[in-house]
Every structure is written in structure tokens, then in C-alpha cells.
Amino acid sequence: MDPTTTPALYYIDTDTTIGVLDTTNGETKLDPNAATTDHVNLTNAGYAALTNAYLGPHDTWALTDGTLDPTFPLAEDTAPNAINPYVNHPTDTTGQNPALLAGTTTWTTDATHGEALTLDGTTGYAATTGAALTTTNSFTVSAWVKLTTTPTRNATIAGQDGTTTSGFFLQYNYTHANAPGWALNIPTSDGSSFATAYAAGATTAWTHLVGVYNATTHTAQLYVNGTLTGTATNVTTSDATGPFTIGRGLFNATPTDFLPGTISNVQAWQYALTPTQITALYQQIS
Incomplete structure (x- = not known):
């Protein structure tokens, strides 16, 4: 970035963004998920990956911080x-x-x-000191998660504390009226009833989850492994100004919904990602 120019200039390393290392010769080649048959034009997901690099996340917790020190107490925001x-x-x-x-x-x-972060499902979690997102505006939250066991209660992958209740819960929802499954749960006000974008079922395999709230259309959407699985309409959000949490939620002013499992690469954006951007995330075009 060069902030001294008007307008400011930004530089994106496209080779890194849509390229992968060819281990046979050490050169960078086009990511297969970004390549069309002519190897000249990009797939929609490839173009979306460039968008993700240019309009990047507000926060990224890669959760690889224990690589050198297994006692390291922080998940850095990179x-x-x-x-x-x-x-x-x-x-x-x-x-x-x-x-x-x-x-x-x-x-x-x-x-x-x-490297990833494993939580015990009873006490383990990570939290920032203050809010990461403005939950009354559009936002997107994504994470890779692998459950240790299928929970018999709600288990939250990511949220942000309000006064008494998280402003959103990206979670395994055990209490859904239809059947347990993945969900983006959003209280319409702090401590009130919920609007839910939902997908039935969940497995203990690695799963990519993305929750999107669009403040313009008042919709909440849940994507599971790159596919839109649930939409809630007429959604309004509360202004949750507490810590961003990984591995737990907040309900009735009490930390709860601890996740039994492993989490990798949690990211948060202060806008609503498009479907092709989410496809690029799932395909790990970086």
C-alpha cells in the first residue's frame, strides 16, 4: 500500500493469491480450482479469490500459534x-x-x-479483549471445524458477546425444532428470540462453515462446505459490543455452548461475502 498517493494505491500479489507451488520444479502454477480449461481465464471462484485478497477480512485467527511453542497462550490476529x-x-x-x-x-x-486449536467442550475457548465486528452492520464469519463427538447440546464455533447474549452464534445447534445441525443463530435483540439459518445434520469430519448477515436485505445465510444450506429473512441484529469468542457463546450473561472439537482458520469480515467468494474460501484458493 502507498497511502501518500491520492487515491491510495494497493498492491495484491496475485501469484500468491491464486497460485500453488509445483513441488516438482519449485515454480508457482495456477491453482486448479481457479483454472478454466484454457488455463488463461479464471473460474468465478478464482476471480472471487482475488476479491477476497483485495477486500480482505477484518480479522484472521489462523490458529497455528502453537507450532513453535505448545504453551503459547494467544491466537494471533494476522x-x-x-x-x-x-x-x-x-x-x-x-x-x-x-x-x-x-x-x-x-x-x-x-x-x-x-496446526489447529482443540477445545475440551467444557471450559476451553479463546476471546478477544473487545469487539471485532459491528454486529448491527453486515458481516461474515467463517471457520473450519471438526467435532470430537456429536454434541448432545448446542456447541458454538464463533460468536461475539452482548450484555446477556451473543450477537450471533455460528454453531452446532442441538435444540433446533427440526433436528440437530449446523446453524447461524442471531438474536433479534440482546437476550430475545432467535432468527436461524440452518442445515440439518452434522458430522465429525472437517466442515467449512460460513455465516453471513446482510444488513441491507435483513437476511442471514449459512453455507456448509461452500453450499448455501439455510436462509432466514426479516432478520435484525443486536449491538453486541463484547469480546469475539472462539469455541463458546454467551446466554443469560453466562458463558455457555462450549465446543468439543478442533477449529482452524477463523475469519471475520465487516461485509456480506458473495457466494463465489465463499466458494473460493471453501476451495482454499488463497
Whole structure:
């Protein structure tokens, strides 16, 4: 980024964004998920990956912080603001919300996702010191999650504390009227009834979840493994100004819904991502 120009200039490393390393020769080649048959034009997901790089997340908790030190107590926020024209420089808090670990948490190495954070489902979670998102505006939250067991109660992957209730719950929802499953649960006001975007069923395999709230259309959407699975309409949100939480929610002013499982790469955007942007996330075009 060069903030001295008018307008400011931003530079994106497209090779890194849509390229993968060819281990046979050490060169960068086009990610297969971004390549069309002519290998010249990009897929829609490939173009969306460039958008994700340009209009980047407000916060990224990769949850790889225990690689060198298994006792490291923080999940660092690595979202870059120098290449993100969507944020308000220089006072924006993009990339400045580390999450402190609490309770029983373990840095673990997974065969699929590498270093990740495993939580015990009883006390373990991570939380920032203050709000990461403005929940009355549009926002998107994504995460990879692998349940240790199928819970017999609600289990929250990500949320943001309000006064008595989280402003949203990206979670495994055990109490849904139809059947347990993945959900984006949003209280219409702090401590009130919920609007729910929902998908029946859940597995203990790695799953990519994305919850989207659009403040313009007043809709909430849930994507599971890149596919839209549930939509709630006429949704309004409360102004939750407390910590952003990973691995638990807040209900009746009490921390609750602790997640039994492993979480990787939690990200938060202060706008509603499009379907193709979400496809790029699921396909891990980076």
C-alpha cells in the first residue's frame, strides 16, 4: 500500500493469491480450482479469490500459534490492513484483535489442516479483549471445524458477546425444532428470540462453515462446505459490543455452548461475502 498517493494505491500479489507451488520444479502454477480449461481465464471462484485478497477480512485467527511453542497462550490476529482498501486507515482495528486462550485448550497437529486449536467442550475457548465486528452492520464469519463427538447440546464455533447474549452464534445447534445441525443463530435483540439459518445434520469430519448477515436485505445465510444450506429473512441484529469468542457463546450473561472439537482458520469480515467468494474460501484458493 502507498497511502501518500491520492487515491491510495494497493498492491495484491496475485501469484500468491491464486497460485500453488509445483513441488516438482519449485515454480508457482495456477491453482486448479481457479483454472478454466484454457488455463488463461479464471473460474468465478478464482476471480472471487482475488476479491477476497483485495477486500480482505477484518480479522484472521489462523490458529497455528502453537507450532513453535505448545504453551503459547494467544491466537494471533494476522489479517493484513496494509493491502486492504476496505478498512479505514490508519485508525481501523483490522488485524489487531488477538484472542486469549482460556480453560482447557490444546494446540494440536492435524493431518488435514496442520496446526489447529482443540477445545475440551467444557471450559476451553479463546476471546478477544473487545469487539471485532459491528454486529448491527453486515458481516461474515467463517471457520473450519471438526467435532470430537456429536454434541448432545448446542456447541458454538464463533460468536461475539452482548450484555446477556451473543450477537450471533455460528454453531452446532442441538435444540433446533427440526433436528440437530449446523446453524447461524442471531438474536433479534440482546437476550430475545432467535432468527436461524440452518442445515440439518452434522458430522465429525472437517466442515467449512460460513455465516453471513446482510444488513441491507435483513437476511442471514449459512453455507456448509461452500453450499448455501439455510436462509432466514426479516432478520435484525443486536449491538453486541463484547469480546469475539472462539469455541463458546454467551446466554443469560453466562458463558455457555462450549465446543468439543478442533477449529482452524477463523475469519471475520465487516461485509456480506458473495457466494463465489465463499466458494473460493471453501476451495482454499488463497
